[in-house]
Amino acid sequence: MKKKINFIILLLITISLVYLLNNPTHNTPPLGKFLNPYSGFWLNGETDQNMVLDKINLKNLEDEVIVQYDSLLIPHIYAKTDKDLFYTQGYLTALHRLWQMEFQIKEVSGELSEIFGSKTLYKDRSQRRKGIVYAAKRTLEESKKDIKTYNLLNAYVDGINDYIETLSYKDYPIEYKILNYKPEKWTLLKCFLLMEQMSDMLSMGDMDIEDTYLVNTIGIEKYNLLFPEYTNDLEPVIPKGTKFNFYNKNKYITNNTIVKDINIDIMNKPNKYIGSNNFAISPTKSKDGSSYLASQPDLSLNLPSIWYIIHLNSSNFNTMGASLPGAPGIIIGFNDNIAWGETNAKRDVVDWYKIEFKDSKRKEYKYGNKWLKTEKIIEKIKIKGENTFYDTVVYTHYGPVVYDKNFNSNTNKINLAMRWIAHDSSIEYKTFIELNKAKNINDIHKALEHFDGPAQNFAYATKHGNIGLTIAGKFPIKWEKQGKFILNGSNPEHEWQGMIPYEHVLQYQNPKNGFVSSANQHPVDKNYPYYYYDFSYENYRNRRLNDRLKSINLITLNDIKKIQNDNFSYKAYEILPILLSEIDTLSLDSTLEKYFNKLSNWDYFSNTNTESPAIFVTWWKIFKEKLWDEFDTLKYSYRKPNSYNTYLLIKENKDLEYYDILKTNKKENLSDLVNYTYKLSIDSLENWKKNNKNKLNWKDYKNTTIKHLLNIKSFSKSSVDIGGYNNIINAASEDHGPSWRMIVKLNKIKTEAWGVYPGGQSGNPGNSNYFSLIDDWGHGIYKKLLFNNNYIDNRKNIIYEKKFNN
Amino acid sequence: MNFLIRILINGISAYYFISFLPWWSIIFIPFLLGYFINENYFNHFLSGFIGIGIAWIFLIINLNSGNESIISEKIIQILNVESINILTIYSSIIGGCIGGFASITGLSLKRIFIKTKPRKKFNF
Numbered sequence: 001m002k003k004k005i006n007f008i009i010l011l012l013i014t015i016s017l018v019y020l021l022n023n024p025t026h027n028t029p030p031l032g033k034f035l036n037p038y039s040g041f042w043l044n045g046e047t048d049q050n051m052v053l054d055k056i057n058l059k060n061l062e063d064e065v066i067v068q069y070d071s072l073l074i075p076h077i078y079a080k081t082d083k084d085l086f087y088t089q090g091y092l093t094a095l096h097r098l099w100q101m102e103f104q105i106k107e108v109s110g111e112l113s114e115i116f117g118s119k120t121l122y123k124d125r126s127q128r129r130k131g132i133v134y135a136a137k138r139t140l141e142e143s144k145k146d147i148k149t150y151n152l153l154n155a156y157v158d159g160i161n162d163y164i165e166t167l168s169y170k171d172y173p174i175e176y177k178i179l180n181y182k183p184e185k186w187t188l189l190k191c192f193l194l195m196e197q198m199s200d201m202l203s204m205g206d207m208d209i210e211d212t213y214l215v216n217t218i219g220i221e222k223y224n225l226l227f228p229e230y231t232n233d234l235e236p237v238i239p240k241g242t243k244f245n246f247y248n249k250n251k252y253i254t255n256n257t258i259v260k261d262i263n264i265d266i267m268n269k270p271n272k273y274i275g276s277n278n279f280a281i282s283p284t285k286s287k288d289g290s291s292y293l294a295s296q297p298d299l300s301l302n303l304p305s306i307w308y309i310i311h312l313n314s315s316n317f318n319t320m321g322a323s324l325p326g327a328p329g330i331i332i333g334f335n336d337n338i339a340w341g342e343t344n345a346k347r348d349v350v351d352w353y354k355i356e357f358k359d360s361k362r363k364e365y366k367y368g369n370k371w372l373k374t375e376k377i378i379e380k381i382k383i384k385g386e387n388t389f390y391d392t393v394v395y396t397h398y399g400p401v402v403y404d405k406n407f408n409s410n411t412n413k414i415n416l417a418m419r420w421i422a423h424d425s426s427i428e429y430k431t432f433i434e435l436n437k438a439k440n441i442n443d444i445h446k447a448l449e450h451f452d453g454p455a456q457n458f459a460y461a462t463k464h465g466n467i468g469l470t471i472a473g474k475f476p477i478k479w480e481k482q483g484k485f486i487l488n489g490s491n492p493e494h495e496w497q498g499m500i501p502y503e504h505v506l507q508y509q510n511p512k513n514g515f516v517s518s519a520n521q522h523p524v525d526k527n528y529p530y531y532y533y534d535f536s537y538e539n540y541r542n543r544r545l546n547d548r549l550k551s552i553n554l555i556t557l558n559d560i561k562k563i564q565n566d567n568f569s570y571k572a573y574e575i576l577p578i579l580l581s582e583i584d585t586l587s588l589d590s591t592l593e594k595y596f597n598k599l600s601n602w603d604y605f606s607n608t609n610t611e612s613p614a615i616f617v618t619w620w621k622i623f624k625e626k627l628w629d630e631f632d633t634l635k636y637s638y639r640k641p642n643s644y645n646t647y648l649l650i651k652e653n654k655d656l657e658y659y660d661i662l663k664t665n666k667k668e669n670l671s672d673l674v675n676y677t678y679k680l681s682i683d684s685l686e687n688w689k690k691n692n693k694n695k696l697n698w699k700d701y702k703n704t705t706i707k708h709l710l711n712i713k714s715f716s717k718s719s720v721d722i723g724g725y726n727n728i729i730n731a732a733s734e735d736h737g738p739s740w741r742m743i744v745k746l747n748k749i750k751t752e753a754w755g756v757y758p759g760g761q762s763g764n765p766g767n768s769n770y771f772s773l774i775d776d777w778g779h780g781i782y783k784k785l786l787f788n789n790n791y792i793d794n795r796k797n798i799i800y801e802k803k804f805n806n
Numbered sequence: 807m808n809f810l811i812r813i814l815i816n817g818i819s820a821y822y823f824i825s826f827l828p829w830w831s832i833i834f835i836p837f838l839l840g841y842f843i844n845e846n847y848f849n850h851f852l853s854g855f856i857g858i859g860i861a862w863i864f865l866i867i868n869l870n871s872g873n874e875s876i877i878s879e880k881i882i883q884i885l886n887v888e889s890i891n892i893l894t895i896y897s898s899i900i901g902g903c904i905g906g907f908a909s910i911t912g913l914s915l916k917r918i919f920i921k922t923k924p925r926k927k928f929n930f
Contacts, residue, residue, distance in 0.1 A: 007914040014907040018830045021900060028885075032904070035897040036829040037865035041881055045873025170825060174877065178884070714880035766877030 024180045034177055039170035041177055044766040049073060050800060052767070055171075056095065058088060058804040059162055067092065069800040070786045073761035073769050076311040076798075078791045083155040085314040086328045090159025093308055094186075097325040097763040098164070099173035100304040102183055103709055104326065105190045108197035109133050113383040115179055121381065121389060126267040128379040129393055129407060131400040132200060135423045136192040142425035143192070149430045153188055156328035160186040174766055175710060191429070194326040199422035201299070203454035205269050206350040207535040209403075209416070210638050212485040213262040217634060220258075226641045229533060231648060235543050236522040237345070237457055237471060238506050246504055248477065248529040259354050259486040264416070265408050266637035275538055275731050276343035276738075277519040277545055277564075278459040280467035283747075285514030287554040290747040291461035294560050295332050295341020298731045299739040301706045303716060303770070304763030307332075307740045309755065311787060312436070318789050319436040320753065322740045325763075329432040332742060336751055336789065337439045337463050339744035342456035343518045345471045346534040349421035349453065351482075351496070353398045353489030357415060362394050362404075366490040372397060398489060399423050417489055419496065421474055426452035431472075441466045441509065448472040449502050457518035463746040468509035469516040471523050475500045478531050500530055515549045518542070519729075539644045540570040540727040548729075557745065557754070564741050565730050565780035567723040572616045573604045575647050579619065582674035595682050607723045608699035617702075617725065619681040626677050629662050643727070698723060704732045706758050706774060708765065715765040720758070722778035732778075741782065754782035809853055812839055816857025816905055821865060832858060832901065833908035840912025844920075847910050854909030859902030866894045 021032025034040050046052050049069070058065060063080035065088050070076065075092045079085035094101065106112055110127030112120035143150050164183050176182055215223045234240070276299075281292040299306055307322040312330065321333015332341045357374075358364040364371040374394045381389040394401040396417045403416040427450050434447035444460050448470050451458075455473025476483075476496035487494040506523055508516065521542035523532060548563050549555070580600060588596055598612055606613035620643070627650075628640045641649070649656060650670060659673050668676070689696050704722050708715035724730030724737070731737050742755040760772040776783070786797050795801070819835035836854035843850075870878050870890065878890045887893045 003914065003918045007911070007918055010907065010911040010914045014833065014904070014911045017904060017907055018833065021904070022828075022830060032900050033829060035893075035900060037862055037869055037897070037901075038823055038825045038829045040829070040897075041877060042866055042869040045869070045875075045877035047873045047876055168826065712880075712884060714883040765880055766873065768874075768876060 029178050029180055033169070033180075039168075041174060041766075043170050044174040044177070044764060046762070046764060046767040049762075049767075049769065052095070052762075053800045053802075055166070056092070056802065057166065058091060058159075060087065060158060061804055061806040063806060065804045066791050067800075067802050067804065068791060068794055068798045070794065070798050072309070072773075072783055073799075074309045074311065074786070076786065076791065076794055077313060079312075079314045082152060082314050082316055085155075085312055085317060086152045087155040087159040087162075089310060089312060089323070089328060090156040090186075091163045092159075093310070093323070093325050094160045094163040096761055097304055097308055098160075098183060099175045100709060100763050101160075101186075101326040102190075103175070104197055105193050108200060109136075109193050110379070110381065113381055113389075115181055115384060117384040118386055121383060123268070124381050125379075125389075125391055125407065127200075128381065128391060129267075129400060129402045130200070130204070130418065130420070131393070131395075131423055132193065132196045134377070134395070134400070135420075135425075136189055136196050138423070138425040139192045139195070139427075140189050142427060143188070143429070146427060146430060149427070149433060152433060153191055153328055153429060157186050157188050157191065173764060178710075178712075191327060194324060195426075195428050196422060198324075199420075199454045201454075202344045203346070203349050203422060204420070205346070205536075206348060206352075207639055208348075208350070208352045208483065208486055209262060209264055209266055211535070212259055213264075213634075213636055214638055215258050215485065216260060216262060217638075226645065226649075227535070227639075228645060230522070230526065231539070231645070234522050234525065234539065235546055236524045237469065237518045237542075238508055238524040238528075239511065240525050242508065242524070242527065244504075244527060244529055246529060248531075257488075259488065262414065262486065263636050264403050264414065267402075267408065275520045275541060275726075275736075277517070277541055277729060278341040278343050278457065279515055279517035279545065279549060279563075280339075280459045280461040280469070281549075281555050281560070282461075282467045282510060282514045283465040285553075285555055287556045288745075288747075290745045291463065291465050291467055292555070292557070292560060293334070293339035293341060293459060293461040293467075293742075293744045293746070294564060295343075295459065295740070295742045296564050296729075296738045297332060297342065297740055298737055301704070301732075301735055301737050301739065301758055303706050303708045303759050303765075305739065305757055305759030307757055307759075309757075309761065309785070311785075313789065313791075317437050320785060320787050321742065322755075322757070327432075328429065329436050331432060332740060333436070334744040334746070334751055334753055334787075335436060335438070337746075338435075338441075338444060338460055339746055339751070339753070340435055340444065340458055340460040341742060342458055344520055345455040345457045345473060345518070345523060346520065346537065347455055347473070347475055347523070348478075348483050348533045348535075349455065349473075349476065351419045352486045353396070353417045353419060353494065354486055355396055355398075355401055355415040355417050355489045362415075365396055367397075368490070368492045374401075396489065416486065421453050421476065424452065424474070426474070428452060440464065441468060444468070445470070445507075457523075459516055459518060461744070461746055463748055463751065466510055467516055468507065469518060470507035471505060473505075475505070475530070475532070478533075480531050481533070482531065484533055504530070513550065517545050517549060519545050535639070536642060538727070541729050541731065544568055544570045544729055557743065560743050561754075561780060561782060563729065564738070564743070565724075567606045567728055567730050569604045569606050569613065569616070569725065569728050571620075571643060571647075571727045572602070572606075572613070575620060575643075576602070576604075576616060578647075578651055579623070579674050579678075582671045583678060584671070584675055587675070591686065592679065592682055595685075605723075606698060606725050606728055608721055609697045611696045611698070613698045613723075613725065614696055614701040615681065615685060618685055619678060622681050622684070623673070623677040626661055626673060626680075627658055630658055633662075702732075703734060704737060704778075705735060707735060712765075717758075717771055717774050720774060720778045730780075738777075741777070741780075743782065751787060753785040753787060755785055756780075756782050809845075809849060812843065812850075812853040813857040813860075815839060816854055816909075817861040820858045820861035820901065820905070830904065833904055836905045836909035837912035840909040840914075841916045842912075844916070845913070847913060850909045850913050851906040855902040855906035858905030859898040862898040862901035863894060866897055870894070 110124035311320040319335040431451040519541040602612035705718040760769040
């Protein structure tokens with residue numbers, strides 16, 4: 001008996017040991033599974049790229065495909081059929097980026113709690129309530145109508161899945177092993193969810209609810225002073241004074257009462273500092289007579305990088321550039337004939353409608369003199385280690401009721417439905433697939449008609465010397481100020497008035513001055529017959545960009561590189577003289593004087609090893625905090641005036657009640673505030689120095705970090721050696737910046753391109769390529785991209801080549 | 807059978823382990839050795855522990871030097887382990903423990919079926 005007990009005890013020990021080591025405990029991966037030398041993390045180290053590439057096995061091809069990789073690990077695919085081309089793109093993208101592709105989808109569709117447990121529940125609920133999946137499903141239905149695009153998309157999906165099928169635990173990307181979950185099958189819906197993610201990131205930001213609350217609190221006059229829609233010195237995308245030969249025949253409504261009693265805490269919003277620039281140069285303005293296209297999308301700086309560079313070649317395509325992992329085709333790039341690049345074209349395409357339900361069952365809501373029926377969708381949110389969470393979201397014909405008694409609405413009375421252009425079905429992929437093979441400006445124009453959003457400023461250039469810019473997207477027609485504040489959902493007059501027809505969309509080609517450009521500024525001046533609005537347009541980078549382009553007579557490749565890496569702070573150039581003139585220089589001690597002199601002699605360039613940008617940025621931040629301290633007493637979500645308007649206000653107003661610092665008994669004026677905040681900032685900087693080897697330099701102070709998507713420190717790169725900041729062309733801030741720098745030169749003989757981005761083609765932190773381009777990116781060193789129509793011509797510059805057959 | 811030979815068998819079985827099986831299948835060889843070879847518990851635990859542990863150390867050193875520690879240097883920061891060497895040792899202890907316990911589990915099963923001979927000194 002004793003022996004039996006002995007055996008049972010030992011057996012139990014062994015089994016539970018295996019069990020424990022094969023399953024995760026709180027916050028640690030399953031140790032045995034993770035650390036063993038057969039399938040654990042040790043196998044995720046990759047220093048020999050050929051060992052990775054040798055695993056490629058394209059099984060479901062129609063015809064022959066040749067795959068090459070160059071020394072940057074950029075794949076070059078030469079296929080006979082388009083289907084094979086996109087199939088291979090899917091397969092190869094997954095090879096380097098599978099985890100990131102899937103994680104982005106989980107995040108946007110509100111499924112993170114499956115992996116992380118209840119700590120991401122709020123985030124998941126926010127995503128679900130915005131109706132992201134609902135929108136992607138509508139687009140999926142729509143996509144079936146265009147069979148050609150549909151087939152190519154499906155080929156891409158098949159490629160991803162064929163790669164996933166080859167994997168067992170030991171091959172999983174490291175993040176799966178750390179978090180202990182496994183890749184799921186890819187679907188067409190996920191490709192559309194990725195586009196919704198772009199919309200979520202680029203077109204979701206609005207201030208309707210905050211501004212309604214503000215108007216109710218501070219009154220419309222003060223609101224208009226602090227948050228003007230236009231200022232005098234705008235430099236819009238479409239040059240000032242452009243005439244339009246059409247009218248907006250829609251009605252105007254002036255009766256616009258502001259909804260009262262808004263007490264809502266707003267869900268998290270995308271970072272408003274996202275900003276990009278692009279420009280095209282015509283042959284008349286370039287030194288070598290070629291056309292140039294430069295594109296620099298500024299987004300959240302992440303690893304694995306948001307972009308994957310790829311070259312696609314078949315009888316219909318020969319295109320290269322930045323693709324989004326999870327989306328077929330090229331998003332920002334070029335082909336033999338044309339080049340194109342996008343910047344975000346913000347427009348108020350999100351509106352909020354106050355909904356009046358008939359009763360607490362919420363089955364009907366008021367619309368005119370009728371009651372319309374609602375639809376309820378129950379969102380099932382799976383949570384790791386806990387019971388599934390069910391959230392009921394009520395849908396109106398406008399869209400989902402995001403804020404209600406179940407979510408963030410502090411009184412039961414307020415129900416807000418969201419009308420968002422991204423909820424409409426759309427066919428963006430068609431735009432990109434057509435752009436990828438466009439031959440001339442007409443093809444581009446046709447391709448952009450299918451582009452619904454997130455609205456973008458598309459700049460383009462062709463090898464025949466045409467350049468142009470189109471603000472593509474679906475834009476609702478609105479009456480003056482419609483949707484600036486919360487709208488009344490029961491009043492049919494508050495509906496959007498239809499969409500601006502494509503022939504009225506803003507665009508211009510071949511201007512006399514030889515260039516087109518954009519940098520997230522106002523699209524156009526007030527001459528445009530349609531009302532447009534956004535709460536935050538750029539007014540620094542655009543002016544600097546145009547100044548630079550105007551000041552150079554004949555532009556060279558080198559000039560363009562310099563412009564993309566330009567560190568001039570227009571903001572400091574305008575603001576600093578005002579601040580410095582208010583400083584009481586007699587009262588400065590030696591430290592304060594030292595910094596004062598430094599700032600006075602600054603040339604406004606935010607270069608890596610200078611001190612002045614750190615002083616200015618800190619001072620302006622603290623100054624704004626103290627200036628707008630009146631806002632801190634507000635209880636619910638609000639916003640403060642932006643830098644540009646703050647500058648205008650302090651320039652033009654010596655007396656502003658806001659100069660007063662609430663904390664003190666004294667009534668401060670501008671000069672008091674300037675001197676007070678100056679001392680505070682120098683204190684803060686001296687403090688920083690003490691903790692950082694007594695050396696202040698911009699690069700370390702700013703600490704630009706390329707963050708891994710899971711925010712794992714050793715998978716991220718911090719303190720990157722790069723200058724610039726928000727509102728500077730080289731827009732590298734703490735965590736945002738130029739996510740891809742591309743320059744394309746086109747002429748009748750050939751297309752050449754240069755590019756660099758903060759990351760590497762391989763998304764595996766254990767691959768030697770993972771961080772590879774970050775330093776070059778920071779220093780503005782570009783890589784010439786290998787681009788040939790025939791694969792034989794690549795042979796000198798490749799590390800891998802293999803032919804696959806069906 | 808000789809203690810060293812058992813270590814060798816355990817070690818070789820773990821070193822040339824077929825990687826498509828789940829990693830914990832390494833328990834079967836030490837288990838069988840424990841079942842078929844009559845030795846005391848301590849002796850068996852040790853041969854399982856050392857055999858598998860050492861095999862893992864070799865395997866890990868091979869893998870890690872093959873990829874220039876590119877992944878392990880990042881993982882030690884996540885797991886808060888001081889150095890790659892220490893992580894290697896921790897990992898091998900995991901393999902060793904499993905091997906050791908598997909081995910004495912095999913032995914204890916065997917002992918159910920055999921009549922106890924005149925008592926040997928119990929060393930466990």
